[in-house]
Amino acid sequence: MRHLGTACFIVLSYLTGQRPGETLSLRSGCCPDPGAGRPLIYGHVFKTARDEDGNHLSRGQMREVPWVAIPPAMRAVRVLERMVPADSLLFGATAHDFPHHRTYHAALNRPTMNRRIEDFISWASALALRLGRPHEVIPDDPHGAIGTERFRRTLAWHIARRPGGLVALAIQYGHMRTAVSAGYAARSRDxxxxxxxxxxxxxxxxxxxxxxxxxxxxxxxxxxxxxxxxxxxxxxxxxxxxxxxxxxxxxxxxxxxxxxxxxxxxxxxxxxxxxxxxxxxxxxxxxxxxxxxxxxxxxxxxxxxxxxxxxxxxxxxxxxxxxxxxxxxxxxxxxxxxxxxxxxxxxxxxxxxxxxxxxx
Ligand code: SF4
Structure with missing residues (x-):
């Protein structure tokens, strides 16, 4: 379950271009059923969240400008929604503390996610070897640990250089450029x-x-x-x-x-x-x-x-x-x-x- 949560973080972070903190603060319900349209992922705002009467909403509110997502990102949200209680953080630290279920009041933080990504890589590589698929071992990275920061830059690199390449199964980067940019169109400083x-x-x-x-x-x-x-x-x-x-x-x-x-x-x-x-x-x-x-x-x-x-x-x-x-x-x-x-x-x-x- 821990690795599944990490895999969902990787999918969301890589395929939306969100910053690590933006992904870690997503809440269940952030990606409403899109019907026939494109999935949209809404981040939450906390500081300025108010109900109709102007009272501060401590659980936050969906922000107005969503990310335009593609189906694998929406599926990652759906998986996370089954791992955490309703109406809570998708990466809530309590729900993601699988062995102990200790109580925390916030989402997993970036250093924790950095470690989990490295653990995920080791686990995935060991699994590949166990299943006799050595070609699927994730090679060592010459630049060190992957961390949470590199996904956006890697996405931009691929969109710019591999427009006809495959990001995940049949998703084309040409389409991703439109999808990713559209989510940011109203936020020029993002x-x-x-x-x-x-x-x-x-x-x-x-x-x-x-x-x-x-x-x-x-x-x-x-x-x-x-x-x-x-x-x-x-x-x-x-x-x-x-x-x-x-x-x-x-x-x-x-x-x-x-x-x-x-x-x-x-x-x-x-x-x-x-x-x-x-x-x-x-x-x-x-x-x-x-x-x-x-x-x-x-x-x-x-x-x-x-x-x-x-x-x-x-x-x-x-x-x-x-x-x-x-x-x-x-x-x-x-x-x-x-x-x-x-x-x-x-x-x-x-x-x-x-x-x-x-x-x-
Ligand atoms: S069809 Fe479009 S991508 Fe292909 S060579 Fe012409 S301008 Fe370039």
Missing amino acids: GIHDLLDIETARATADTLATLHADLDAGGGVSGPAARRAIHAAAQAPSFAGSVRSTRQARAILRNPTLAVHDNPHTFLMCVYNRDKALCHRLGTSDTPTLDRCVSACANIARTDRHAAQLRAEAEHLEKQAASEMVPEPLADRLRHRADNLRDLADQHHRNRIANQETTT
């Missing part, structure tokens, strides 16, 4: 936007620095946006390693000639130009919707790295298709996809342009 901006600008800087180095080493770029990508890469040395503040991040994000986003999930680079973007036909946006990338878009560029990844993925799919375990119709689909990926890699090699060719 900081997730700043984190997202910094991580997005760093991702752009890294993408351009890599492209610049690859081009210098004789690499090539193909696709309708190849020349724009090469011009953007030429500016990389001027800001490499410089994204430390929100101000620096916004300067990069505001510069339309630097709007280059790697999209590893689709083996391409989006050299974003709003007028040409096919991923959001309705309305306009300053950022591409990378998880809905359209293969005919004029903003696409591919590098030699992407071509190599395409071939590696094609090989992987063909191996899967050759397995006796895979039924024939599925094997056909895998082979078809492998052929398409290989075609894209061939196209890249036929059409690639390199640095010198753009200046002649």
